[in-house]
Amino acid sequence: MRVKKKQAIVLIFLTGCMLLGYWLWLSLRTVEIVAVHEDGNHASVLVKAFPVTDKGKISWWLKNKDMIKDKYNIPKLSSSGNFTIVFWDFGDGYKEEGKYDRRCFSDMKTKANCIAKNRVFSVETGRGSDILFTVSDAIYIMKKNGELIKNKYK
Template identity: 30%
Template sequence: MKKLYSITGVVIISLIFYFILRPVHVIHAEQYESNAVIVVDHLPLTNKGKISWWKKTKSSIAMRYQFVNAPENASENYIIFSIGSGFHSEAQKDRFCLRNVKPPQNCIDKIPLMTIHKSPYGREEFMMD
């Protein structure tokens, strides 16, 4: 019986570490002037982890998806959505449709995970959903 509890404990701890430490996958991103939408599979569990992830990866996302720098003295907004159950057609629900994904399966359910507002002076504000 003790062996069963030990194995169960190891499995539970392993699953917890998997969900905490698994990498975030950016599925798609696109820019609309000084606003951008980023679609991910998930974000870290804690707000601190989400902010840390953003600070580490924002420049690589901008390079990979060829974001253009906003004009000086302009604010920028980034909305990070969850992919949820994948890409869908627009017809059924209130969905956000991406213009750089081929229709009809170019819309995602609106599941915002985090919004980042960057002021014209460079200050970043984070809103978690």
């Protein structure tokens, strides 16, 4: 009986270590920006290895927004000062339009100009100078003073 308890404890410990290792690997991957497609003050950024957590996504944006502005010249503000950037998981790459729900880019003159619609994050302007961060189940509002407020979807 004691041997089975020890085996169960070792199995639980090893499983925990494997899960922790996988979580660390996910959180330490470098985000790769594959492409940027623009349509006025809207931009679609295709990414690989985007952070998994809400905090990781927002932190990544805050750390990299200046680099994105310098390298890709986004966000571009509308005449009213608004912008939207949507980050899409590049997944299996570009595909033809097909019969499935896909996001297609008219700035590409090839048949394979679509991706699977898997939005992982978006950043846009809100009322006044608020910045809105949209994740899968919530919208975070960053006030001008840096305060971050989470609003869950109902």
